[in-house]
Amino acid sequence: MEIIKIYKNYEKLIESELEVRGWIRNNRRQKDIGFIDLSDGTCFKKIQIVYDKDTKDFESIKKIHFGSSIKVIGKLIASPKEDQKFELKAKEVYLIGDCQEDYPLQPKAHSKELLRSIAYLRPRTTLFQAVFRVRSVLSMAIHEYFQKHGFLYLHAPIITASDCEGAGEMFQITTQDLDEIAKSGKVRYEDEFFGKKVGLSVSTQFEAETFAQSFSKVYTFGPTFRADKSHTPYHVAEFWQIEPEVAFCDLEGIMDIAEELVKYVIKYILKHCKDEMEYLDKYVENGLIDRLKKVLKCKFKRVTYKECIDILKKSDKEFEFKPEYGSDIAKEHEKYLTDYFKCPFFLTMWPKELKAFYMKQNEDGTVAGADLEMPGIGEVFGMSEREVDLDKLVSRMKELDMKIEEYEWYIKLRKYGTCKRSGFGIGFERLVMYITGMDNIKDVIPYPRVHKSCDY
C-alpha cells in the first residue's frame, strides 16, 4: 500500500495488516527494538516502522543500510506519540535492493553544492522531495488555470530558424561532423538536416501570437534556451517558460490575468502542498507561507515608470545607480519600490528604448509594457500589449537594424485580420523559487544546465 493512502485512511486501517515498500531514510537501532523511517515518495511524510524481537530476522534488519529499498509486512497501530498518529509494527522486513557502502548520501544534512554534484540522487533528500513536488503541483496549477479559462495549450517548436527577440545568444543545432568541417575547411549548410542554420528557441511568444489570432486565448509551457554564460543564482541555459497570449486584450486586461494567475497558483500550492510548504517555511525561508498569504490579500497596484522614477528621485536613499528618466530600473531600485508599496505592483509604460521591439508604441515614446515586481524578489516577469500595426512594427524593426526577412510570417499576422493582443512570459523556475523560497535556480530544476556543466 502506498504511504499516502495510509495517511489518507489511517483511521480505518488501524489494526490492519499492511504491506509497504520504500526506501530507508533512517534506521535507528537499539538493543531490543529498532525504528525505520520509510519513504516511498508518494507523499512528503514518511512512515515509522517499528521492529523488535518478535519481528522475523530481527538482528539482520538492524544491519540494513540507509538508502536500501525494503518491503515491510506488519500491523498498523495507533502511536503513543503526539506528533505521529500511527506506526507500522513489523512482522516481516525484506531487503529488496541494498544500498552499497559508497552511497554519497548519509542521514545528515548535506550542502546544496554537494547535492548539485549528485543531481540524480538528491530527489531522495527531504528538501528536494519538497521542492520537486511543489514544482510538479505548480505545473498542474498552471495548466488548470489556463484550461479552466478556455486557453489552448500550444506546443511551440523548440528548433527554429528565427531568433525571436534577440533576447540572448542562441544555441546552434547541427548534424555536421565538426571534425570533418575542420578537416575539409568547408561548412555545408545545405547538407544540414534542415537545410539551413537553426537553433534552439529562446521564446515561444511569436508562435503563441499566431495561434492567438485564431483561438483568441492560448498559452505555451515548455523549455526554452539561452546560451547565457552568467554565473548567478538566477541563470540557467535551459528553463521552462509559460507564455500566454490573448487576442482582443490590452495591457490592463493582461495585467488582470497575470494577477489572477499568480494568486490562483499560490492558493493551489498552499492547499495541495501543505506538508511541503510547512517544511520549506521551517527550513528554507522563515515566514514563507505568510509572505505568500499576504500576496493573496493585496490588490496589485499599477504604477508607471515615470511615477517610479519620481519616487526614487525623491527618496533619501543613496543608490549605487542614480535613478534617471530613461535609465533602467536596477535591482536596488526594485527593492526600494517594493518596500515602498509593500505589495506586488505592475511597473508600466516604459521608455521604448528599454523594452523589446514588439511592444505597442504609445504616442509619448513609451511602450505598453509592464513588469510585475514582487516584494523580496523584484521583477518576476514581464508582459506587454503587442504592436499590431504593420507599419509601426516594421519601422521600429528598421530603427533597430533587424533583419525584416527573418520575421516575415510574424509581420504578416498584421496584414491578415490583425487585432489588439497582449501576453506575458513567466520563467517557470523563477516562479518555483518565489514559491519555495529557494535562493538558487539550480536547486529548483531537476538537472540544471549551466555554463560548463551538463551533468547528472
Add this chain to the structure above:
Amino acid sequence: MEIIKIYKNYEKLIESELEVRGWIRNNRRQKDIGFIDLSDGTCFKKIQIVYDKDTKDFESIKKIHFGSSIKVIGKLIASPKEDQKFELKAKEVYLIGDCQEDYPLQPKAHSKELLRSIAYLRPRTTLFQAVFRVRSVLSMAIHEYFQKHGFLYLHAPIITASDCEGAGEMFQITTQDLDEIAKSGKVRYEDEFFGKKVGLSVSTQFEAETFAQSFSKVYTFGPTFRADKSHTPYHVAEFWQIEPEVAFCDLEGIMDIAEELVKYVIKYILKHCKDEMEYLDKYVENGLIDRLKKVLKCKFKRVTYKECIDILKKSDKEFEFKPEYGSDIAKEHEKYLTDYFKCPFFLTMWPKELKAFYMKQNEDGTVAGADLEMPGIGEVFGMSEREVDLDKLVSRMKELDMKIEEYEWYIKLRKYGTCKRSGFGIGFERLVMYITGMDNIKDVIPYPRVHKSCDY
C-alpha cells in the same frame, strides 16, 4: 463576450444586447441582408451574425473581407433554423483588422499539403481548429490522469551529454562558429558552452528512472528529438513524449496503467471535445467515435510474442515478410493480429535481440517488454520492466559494445536501493493521430520539424 459563453448561456441571453469580437470565416451578402460566420476560437462553433439595412453602414459591412477581425454589437435572437439555436442581429459592425487581398486562405477547402506550407495560418481553418483543440485537451487529460494518481511531473533536461538508448541519430548542439572551425581547421570542444559535446535528448526514460527511485511514480511530458531523415507520415524530428516510470511495479502492473490511461484519455476527449470529434468523425474518419468507444469496452488482451508468431504461422495469409521466431513483427503482421483479436492487445515477452538493452532479461532469452497494438494503427507505444540487476545490466551493455562510462549515473541507480521498476513511452503525436483520425503526423503538430524543413 466570448462565443463559448454565449453557447453556454444562450437561453438566458436571448434578447440581450451583446458585443462579440472575432474573425470572419464567411461573409455571404445579398441585396438587403448579409450573414457573417464569426469565430473567435474560444469554441469550435461559430456564431451567425445577421446584418441588414437597419445595421449601421450596411453597404460597407458587405465589403469586409474574409479573414478580417471585427467587433459586432447586436441583439441575440432565437433563430428560426433547426440546427442553429440563435443568431446575433447586428446593430453595429466595426472592422478591427482588415485581411488583405493576398491572404492565402479562402472560404473553400484547401489541401493539407498547401496548409502545411502556411503553418502559421492553418489554425484558422475548421479542421485545424478541431485538431489543435483536441491536442490541447488531450495534453490536459494526460496531466490529469497522472496527477490524480499521485505521479510527480518531471521536467527532464533536453540538453544532454548521454545518448540514452541509441534510439536514433542525435542532433548536436554547439556554440562554436562553424565557419571559424572551417577557417582555423580546429574544433575546440573545451570552448563549447558546456565544455563538451552535447546534443538534444532522444528520451527521458533514464531521468525518469532516477526520480522514480525516490518518488515511486513519476512521468515526463516534453519534447524529444531524433535526426531521422525518414519521409513518412509517421516521422518528425521534434515530437512530444510522455514517459511514466513506476517503482515496485512489474510488467503486468505497467500494462494495467497503460490500459487505464488510454481509456481515461479517450473518455476525456469524447466528453470535452464533443463538437470537434463529431466534425472529425464526419470529415476525417468515418466511424472515428465508434472506433474509440469500442476500445473503452474491450479488456486489452496480453499475448506473448511466441503466441503471436504461432498465430501468424498458422494463418493462410501470404505475408511479404514470412513470420519467424526471432524476427521482428512487421506492419502487415500487426494488421493481421489486430484484426484477429479485434481489440487492442499487449504483445509481450520479446526475444531480447529485438528490444533495448535496459529491459529486464528473463531466463529464456526473452525480455519483459510489451508493445500495445491497436486495431487500425498497429503499435502505439512500448513498455517494459527495467533490468534493475547491476551485473545483468552491465553484461548486456558489454555484449552490445556500449560505452559503460557514459551511463555511470544510470548504472549506479542499481547500487543504491534498487527496486523493481517499469515504464512506458508514448509518442504524443501518434496518440493525437489515433484519437483524431488524422493520417499525417505533420498535421497534428503546430510547426512540424522534418528533414529539410523548419518553417512557419
